[in-house]
Structures are given as C-alpha cells and as structure tokens.
Amino acid sequence: MALRHFERMSFDFIHENPDLEDELEQWGKMPEPSTEDHLFMLRVTTYDRVAERLKKAALELKKSIVAETWGSSGQNVADFSLYSGALGTAFLLWKSFQVTNDAEDLCLCSEIVRACDSASLGSRDVSFICGRAGVCALGSVVAKSMGDNDLMDCYVIKLKEAPVIDKIFSNGRKLGRKGGSPLMFQWNGKNHWGAAHGLAGIMHVLMHFNLQENQQKEVKETLLYMIKKRLPSGTYPLCEEEKGDLLVHWCHGAPGVALTLVKAAEFFGDKVFAKAAVDAGKVVWERGLLEHVGICHGISGNAYVFHALYRLTGSPEFRFKAKSFACFLLDRGQKLLAEGEVRGGDHPFSLFEGIGGMAYLFLDMVQPATAKIPAYEV
Secondary structure, eight states: OOOOBOOOOSOSOOOOOTTHHHHHHHTTOOOOTTSHHHHHHHHHSOHHHHHHHHHHHHHHHHHHHHIIIIITTTTOOSOOOTTTSHHHHHHHHHHHHHHHOOHHHHHHHHHHHHHHHHHTTTOOOOOTTTSHHHHHHHHHHHHHHTTOHHHHHHHHHHSOOOOOHHHHHHHHHHHHTTSSSSOOOOBTTBOBOSTTTSHHHHHHHHTTSOOOHHHHHHHHHHHHHHHHTOOTTSOOOSBTTBOOOOOOSSSSSHHHHHHHHHHHHHHHOOHHHHHHHHHHHHHHHHHOOBSBOSSSSSHHHHHHHHHHHHHHHOOHHHHHHHHHHHHHHHHHHHHHHHHTSSBOOSSTTSTTTSHHHHHHHHHHTTSGGGOOOTTTOO
8 A cells, every 4th residue: 555655746726828838839848748847737738638638648548458457368357346357447448438439448348347247256245346236237337328228137137235224323333332433333353444444435325325314413423523533634544543644545544534525515514524525635635646546545546536625615726636636647657657656556457556547537537527436436
C-alpha cells in the first residue's frame, strides 16, 4: 500500500486560459512534458480540451490493457474479479462503450464477462468487487444493451436476493456496545474504518436502502462518531485500535470516508456531513498524490473525491482539483511508472490496482458531473 506521496500541487484553483497553449506553440515556447511548466499548462487549459486528451490517452491505454489481460492469456481466466482480474477489463470496456458508443467494446466486454462467468462458477465470494455478484450484474447490463433479453434474464436469475440489512444492524450493534459507536464491525479481528473493509464502506452501502427511522439514526450517529474521532491531521485511522496517520487511500483513510460523507450529506441533508466531506477533501489535496496510479490506493481513486465534492457543492474548485490529479497522471504517469517512481500494484493492468483504473478515470473526466468511483458510488 502507498505510504509516500508527491508534494501537493500549487494553487487550489486557477482560471482557465483558452489561448495559452496555442500562444506557447506559436511562440515556440511549448514546455517539455513531465515538467512543472507543462503540468501547469495542462491545468489551465480549458476543461473540454483536456478531457479530449484524456479520452484519447484512455483509449490507447485500453488497447494495452486488453492485450495484456485478455489477449496474452489465451482468453483463459485465472482471476475473474473486478478488483484485479478480467472483469475489471470488461468494466473498462463497458465504460469505453458508454463514452464512445463503439460496438466493438460492447462485444468484447460481453465475451470477457462470459469467460468470467464460467471461471467464477465455483466461487463462494458473493461480493461485487471480488465475487460472482459483479460478474452477473455487469453481464445483465451488457446483455440488455446488446438486446439479448434471454442472456440478461440468465444473469439476473443468478443474482440472489437476501434480507441482509437487519443482520448487518444486528451484528453492528453487538460490537458497538463494547465501544462508543452505535455500530461497529470487524475485519481480520480489527475494527476497520475504511471504505473497502470497514465502517465507512458499510455505512455507505446502508444509505442506499430504505432504512427504518431507528436505523437511520444509528447510521447517522455512527458517522458523527467517526467525524469526532478523526485524527488531528483531518484524516481517518485505519482501524479503531490504531492511530497511525499514514494512509490517504480510497480503501483506508480520508478519501474513502469522504465519499461516504458526501453520500451522508445527500442522504440526511445535514451540513455537518458536507463540511466534514470538504475537510476530508483538503487532506486528499494535500497528501493524495500517491506513489500508486490505481483506484484502491492510488491517485486515480483519490481524484474521485473531488468529483464527488463537485457534485455535492457545484464549486468549480473541485472540478479543477479532479482535473489537476488527472493532468498529473496524463503528464507523468507513464514516465513515472517506467522509472519506478510510481507503481501499478501487484496487478499493474488491473482496474483497482493498476493502469486500468487510470484509464477509467480518464474516461470519466469527459462528463465530470456524473463521474463516480466504480463499484462504490452508484
């Protein structure tokens, strides 16, 4: 996991200059890529112009990702998961289809999903990111887009509905009684707080359901407890038992909690959650340029915090910050990867650890008002 981060970028907001790039080129003073001047130029270039560059870069990345994760495997799926495996490639193709309307992306996406379906038949993991739920959910959506209602029904039937909400609250209350939070949960024997394995992620999911009044109160008070117990730096601890102030990731720390707080601000309509989300965003801006490029614990995932804050507040500052993180990756990502300055994780082409996440972010930049971190925000 990434502990080191690059120095924060200067300027929280800069007004766009639609003429700067053309003027620099005309004067023969175009800055070299991967320099401070070049990054600054990208950040002040108009959003739409940068978004087109990001889309072009994403489509090139997509070709490499498909070749490495699908073409080179002989189409035999060893890892079917959305997180680190072939389904992540399918999900990227689905996003590409949504942006470009390229039917080849849709067909290849469907082909990969079918292979993932076969590979996941013996899996006991039911989660969306690591289990069969993700395979069947994406499969049903893709089949519907292809007009194959029989295949869509086949995937939908495999998705089993289970009344788990009451069970989640029941389990959370038992552990919560031992501490100061109404709800608490354990993962690997520790009371984790993060979006991937802990309290923030569970609260985020619960707020997507029609909760009873007492359940709403428990979720709200649990989130208020987290805000009260945040670290002096403004970030959030890995777990209840540890107070180390190192992690600023989607999976652990301020970024994932920020996304949950944005959801809470929308769900409860309470300004305390909006303020806490903005405060968490400040931590991401200060320390969020991590040494990984992916979504789970990298720069791409952290950029989505600013997309969420932009949707919540409408402030152009947050759109600019999301653009700045994406421009950093566009300008330096590939060079830093080649030099070993940043990493693509154990699965360098995957959606959540590698450049698949970077490509997904670049495609999402085309429509910032609807950009959401995959498999978490809905």
